[in-house]
Amino acid sequence: MRVPKVPGDFDAGELRGWLDGRWGGVRQRVRKVLEDEPLPPGEGLDTESHRARTREQLGRLAGSEITSLGFPTSHGGGGDRGGSVVSMEMLAGNLSLMVKAGVQWGLFGGAVTALGTEHHHDRYLRSIMDLSLPGCFAMTETGHGSDVQNLGTTATYDPEAGEFVVHTPDESARKDYIGNAARDGRTAVVFAQLRTPNADGSAEGHGVHALLVPIRDEDGEPMPGVSISDCGRKAGLNGVDNGRIVFDRVRVPREALLNRYGDVSADGTYTSPIDGVNKRFFTMLGTLITGRVSVAGTAGAATKLALEIALRYGDVRRQFENPSTGAETPVLDYRGHQRKLLPALATSYALHFAQEELVSTLHELHTNPDSDSDGRAQRELESRAAGLKAVTTWHATRTVQACREACGGAGYLEENQLSTLKADTDVFTTFEGDNTVLLQLVAKGLLTNYRDRFEELGTFGMARYVADQFVGTVVERTAARSLIQRLVDAAPNRDEEDVLFNRGWQLRMFEERERHVLDGLTRRMRRAGTGDADPFEVFNDAQDHVLRAARVHIDRVVLEAFVAGIDRCTDPASAGVLERLCDLYVLSNIEEDRGWFLEHERISASRAKSVTEAVNALCAQLRPHAVELVEAFGVPRQWLTAPIATGEQPGTR
Numbered sequence: 261m262r263v264p265k266v267p268g269d270f271d272a273g274e275l276r277g278w279l280d281g282r283w284g285g286v287r288q289r290v291r292k293v294l295e296d297e298p299l300p301p302g303e304g305l306d307t308e309s310h311r312a313r314t315r316e317q318l319g320r321l322a323g324s325e326i327t328s329l330g331f332p333t334s335h336g337g338g339g340d341r342g343g344s345v346v347s348m349e350m351l352a353g354n355l356s357l358m359v360k361a362g363v364q365w366g367l368f369g370g371a372v373t374a375l376g377t378e379h380h381h382d383r384y385l386r387s388i389m390d391l392s393l394p395g396c397f398a399m400t401e402t403g404h405g406s407d408v409q410n411l412g413t414t415a416t417y418d419p420e421a422g423e424f425v426v427h428t429p430d431e432s433a434r435k436d437y438i439g440n441a442a443r444d445g446r447t448a449v450v451f452a453q454l455r456t457p458n459a460d461g462s463a464e465g466h467g468v469h470a471l472l473v474p475i476r477d478e479d480g481e482p483m484p485g486v487s488i489s490d491c492g493r494k495a496g497l498n499g500v501d502n503g504r505i506v507f508d509r510v511r512v513p514r515e516a517l518l519n520r521y522g523d524v525s526a527d528g529t530y531t532s533p534i535d536g537v538n539k540r541f542f543t544m545l546g547t548l549i550t551g552r553v554s555v556a557g558t559a560g561a562a563t564k565l566a567l568e569i570a571l572r573y574g575d576v577r578r579q580f581e582n583p584s585t586g587a588e589t590p591v592l593d594y595r596g597h598q599r600k601l602l603p604a605l606a607t608s609y610a611l612h613f614a615q616e617e618l619v620s621t622l623h624e625l626h627t628n629p630d631s632d633s634d635g636r637a638q639r640e641l642e643s644r645a646a647g648l649k650a651v652t653t654w655h656a657t658r659t660v661q662a663c664r665e666a667c668g669g670a671g672y673l674e675e676n677q678l679s680t681l682k683a684d685t686d687v688f689t690t691f692e693g694d695n696t697v698l699l700q701l702v703a704k705g706l707l708t709n710y711r712d713r714f715e716e717l718g719t720f721g722m723a724r725y726v727a728d729q730f731v732g733t734v735v736e737r738t739a740a741r742s743l744i745q746r747l748v749d750a751a752p753n754r755d756e757e758d759v760l761f762n763r764g765w766q767l768r769m770f771e772e773r774e775r776h777v778l779d780g781l782t783r784r785m786r787r788a789g790t791g792d793a794d795p796f797e798v799f800n801d802a803q804d805h806v807l808r809a810a811r812v813h814i815d816r817v818v819l820e821a822f823v824a825g826i827d828r829c830t831d832p833a834s835a836g837v838l839e840r841l842c843d844l845y846v847l848s849n850i851e852e853d854r855g856w857f858l859e860h861e862r863i864s865a866s867r868a869k870s871v872t873e874a875v876n877a878l879c880a881q882l883r884p885h886a887v888e889l890v891e892a893f894g895v896p897r898q899w900l901t902a903p904i905a906t907g908e909q910p911g912t913r
Contacts, residue, residue: 466530488505567601606842651814750764760867
């Protein structure tokens with residue numbers, strides 16, 4: 261087996277320029293801000309001290325470009341949605357600060373921007389940007405985590421007073437785990453079931469809407485009718501003051517309704533530019549997708565930091581004598597150690613390019629909404645964001661743990677950052693959408709003639725619809741469509757020697773796996789959904805297949821984004837090393853899933869052994885460049901403080 265070589269003359273600085281990509285200027289400016297503004301995380305601090313430090317750091321960020329990039333230029337912002345996502349992810353070395361900033365400027369400010377109208381923008385946006393109005397994003401409830409459409413909080417309009425009455429009817433409807441609520445927030449964007457009165461005195465529901473509700477006065481005391489409690493100390497992110505909020509018939513003026521997608525007149529008449537409760541709900545949520553994209557980016561950035569710590573340490577930490585040289589061996593020279601870290605590094609590269617593509621799509625749709633007249637691009641964006649968020653946060657959890665183990669006992673010390681990164685990133689798999697639920701959303705979008713109907717039919721109707729229709733599958737190209745198709749069309753026969761390193765063959769393997777899994781899912785649901793079958797049980801029984809379909813789809817999307825990123829790189833040395841990282845991403849993925857490829861005769865037993873040999877060979881080739889490769893991500897130097905990564909700890913030299 262002939263393994264292509266890694267170029268020996270690539271420059272990490274040159275490679276960084278390609279990785280910085282479209283928002284390279286933003287990344288450079290953020291690095292400069294972080295050079296001049298020390299923002300250390302809160303290791304060793306008690307909860308209150310950590311929260312106070314994070315709030316103080318948030319105030320220091322308030323005057324920087326980082327916080328205003330995503331807001332409209334008409335109100336003092338930068339009008340750069342993509343740049344705002346990129347700038348926030350670069351705070352990943354202090355995740356409490358990043359999350360608190362994300363709550364204030366991403367979720368709270370983003371909701372006012374996306375769901376409010378000019379009145380709200382004029383009144384609130386500048387105060388949100390300069391932090392004179394600290395706020396919360398009050399969506400999640402104790403009994404309705406991912407089921408946002410069935411939130412229990414109500415907002416009932418009283419036409420005589422011209423006010424909405426915001427109320428928590430029972431404990432399951434209390435707002436729970438709300439960032440900024442326990443200590444600092446003064447106003448919350450509250451998501452509630454909007455109701456207006458009918459002539460006979462009954463209430464008519466219009467689905468979930470958002471309102472601005474003051475929760476504290478200027479002295480920091482809870483407003484009348486508002487009860488606030490503290491969620492307490494968490495496994496991580498203890499600089500963020502998560503709290504619970506209960507509303508006891510709290511009255512707010514009619515103008516508090518963020519009324520871009522639904523309004524109530526003084527006499528109680530409800531109007532909306534969007535027909536249908538479900539369509540209106542999904543349209544509203546679609547405007548808030550930036551938070552989910554940011555979580556994926558930040559998880560990826562935190563993973564890069566963990567990898568840099570572990571790879572730097574592995575490069576210098578020596579253990580056991582090499583008989584042929586008499587010298588102790590750097591632990592990164594051991595193949596087992598390489599396998600812990602280098603496939604994960606290759607996956608981080610792949611996810612980096614997929615995230616860049618996702619952010620670009622988000623930015624373009626925000627900048628040119630009229631280009632998506634049928635809403636298809638928005639739906640594809642939502643599906644892609646859901647899948648990448650799930651895959652990237654699971655990658656973070658798995659990789660940070662691998663990095664901790666790769667650093668032995670040193671990795672367990674708090675000063676070496678990995679324990680904090682492990683604790684702080686753990687919740688990323690469940691906030692901004694539980695990963696399992698998100699993958700179901702991805703699978704939903706993969707069934708032809710299904711997504712639009714699903715929004716009206718709901719879960720029970722979905723299975724019956726699938727059972728009654730022929731459901732084909734769609735494998736749509738992502739970035740560089742013509743390039744991908746050309747590579748796939750030119751792929752050699754799978755039995756040819758050296759086919760493992762042919763990019764077209766690799767793309768075809770991922771595509772065939774996705775197509776086969778999707779075809780199997782649709783057949784399974786059609787068979788199970790005949791006769792008097794319970795639609796819910798049909799869907800529930802197939803959930804393993806649903807999640808599998810979503811995962812292999814995202815794997816294919818990530819690979820195509822990586823291939824497109826390499827194609828954009830005009831520096832031969834940088835492109836050459838990216839090619840080998842892409843090979844490692846693909847082949848380690850196939851190796852991990854080799855049972856499927858063998859069962860479905862995509863590879864032979866001997867070819868499966870060759871895949872393992874190729875992964876080993878690629879790890880050996882990339883090992884001398886490992887530190888340079890992780891340095892190329894350009895993680896701000898302020899965040900790298902671990903003595904085992906900076907040469908300050910005995911035994912690392």
